[in-house]
Amino acid sequence: MFPLSHMMKSFIRKGCLTVIDAEGKRHVFKGTPGPQVTMRLTDRKLYRTLVFNAELAAGEAYMDGTMRFEEGSTLRDFLTLFSVNRLSLGSYPIQKVLRAIKMRFRKRQQSNRKGQAQQNVAHHYDLGNEFYRLFLDENMLYSCAYFREPGETLEQAQRNKLRLLASKLGLKPGMKVLDIGCGWGDLALYLAALEDVDVVGVTLSSEQQALASQRAETAGLADRVRFELKDYRDVEGRFDRIVSVGMFEHVGVHHYDEFFKKLNALMPDDGLAVLHSIGHMSPPGMASPWLRKYIFPGAYSPALSEVFEVVERNSLWVTDLEFLRVHYATTLAHWTDRFEANRDKVIALYDERFARMWEFYLISAEMMFRTGSQLVFHMQLSRSRDAAPIVRDYITDKQRDYIEQEKTLSLSV
Structure with a gap:
């Protein structure tokens, strides 16, 4: 599940995220006490897309059903865990580079011309x-x-x-x-x-x-x-x-x-x-x-x-x-x-x-x-x-x- 597992080790500073991959293998990423979530990924492509565009890929995976939550976990639990660890995600090297690139296109992203x-x-x-x-x-x-x-x-x-x-x-x-x-x-x-x-x-x-x-x-x-x-x-x-x-x-x-x-x-x-x-x-x-x-x-x-x-x-x-x-x-x-x-x-x-x-x-x-x-x-x-x-x-x-x-x-x- 590399490179996703590498990012998750840096991302989860608070709480615990258990990821069940497409082959059924469990991966546990744990920080200080906090929210606990079990998530199953059924599409191997998510191992990369979640690294390079985490917010977009996570939302689309939930919409498509390729990311779901088990063992009593809910979407609210996952998004709470995501939110309390957001700063550590932003400091991950790949994310810092991608953010700098995206900021160069802010004007196009926020275009609201007439029409x-x-x-x-x-x-x-x-x-x-x-x-x-x-x-x-x-x-x-x-x-x-x-x-x-x-x-x-x-x-x-x-x-x-x-x-x-x-x-x-x-x-x-x-x-x-x-x-x-x-x-x-x-x-x-x-x-x-x-x-x-x-x-x-x-x-x-x-x-x-x-x-x-x-x-x-x-x-x-x-x-x-x-x-x-x-x-x-x-x-x-x-x-x-x-x-x-x-x-x-x-x-x-x-x-x-x-x-x-x-x-x-x-x-x-x-x-x-x-x-x-x-x-x-x-x-x-x-x-x-x-x-x-x-x-x-x-x-x-x-x-x-x-x-x-x-x-x-x-x-x-x-x-x-x-x-x-x-x-x-x-x-x-x-x-x-x-x-x-x-x-x-x-x-x-x-x-x-x-x-x-x-x-x-x-x-x-x-x-x-x-x-x-x-x-x-x-x-x-x-x-x-x-x-x-x-x-x-x-x-x-x-x-x-x-x-x-x-x-x-x-x-x-």
Whole structure:
């Protein structure tokens, strides 16, 4: 099983991995106490592909059934073991060389030019609303929730997230609000239900735009909430407030100047923008090759250093910054539970391989927020230093006000 066994001896620093090879022979790789996993490989080609492209090969092997787990081990156990040993994998000589080569192609990997950006979005978000209903909360929010208290439901935590974002926008009657990457519309509808504001939501997903528009009609808010199938780069006019949730991950580092320049152009001097995005606390890198190929083409969650330097170049003030750390891990765990409860329905819509692909995605993503370097940040931006109150208490105070207002809202949850 060489060269895989050579890499595994270096890789497993914590926990124990038992590999049963294609001939039935057992190989044990052991470090300090930690997760214990038994894995069977039925394809000899994996002995090499796992060395030269571990993340891509592991995901594909699980999808194809050529990598499976035995003796009580699960995919979650394996991905936990993988995550806690990730740094040692990155320091393996072959992996260091391959990473250096791949970094030279980052621009191509993160290309989100007009037209291509819509194709990348459609690959993921146009799978069908019926599919997403199988694991998201009932209002179909597909981003990190905000768990204020242990034991909150996913629905409660997603409402907490909307309330937190709204409190940072400083909404006033008559304002125009732009929601970049509006999803299925729940944030836009929530803002319009809370305050007398007009909201335009833009998305590149035809499935999302159709359902969001339908929801605005049903809620009686279509006169103040409009959803458009449009690239944010094509939006014109001025907006008092801009919010973007879970969209910045699809921009790509080499388009960041374009993104923040557009925010600057769309806001008046006293405008505010709130950006909710995944990031990471480690140095600049690249997205998993498996994730790019099968789940999010063109996507990348940035290092904070990559964001701040572009914000500075575009003359924007960061007026507030907040980090949500384990909240996304908890969100993903909820999604996985709901996905597994509806696994038969997923297979009926697609097939077993698709179900395995999404299991791998949901659990591996959770591990990146639970034991890896991923986090979520809220960045409040303005063209002027005093567009937001200079004491941060207003965010907490406004959330309390909105909790009371929500008791009279007709929107669900």
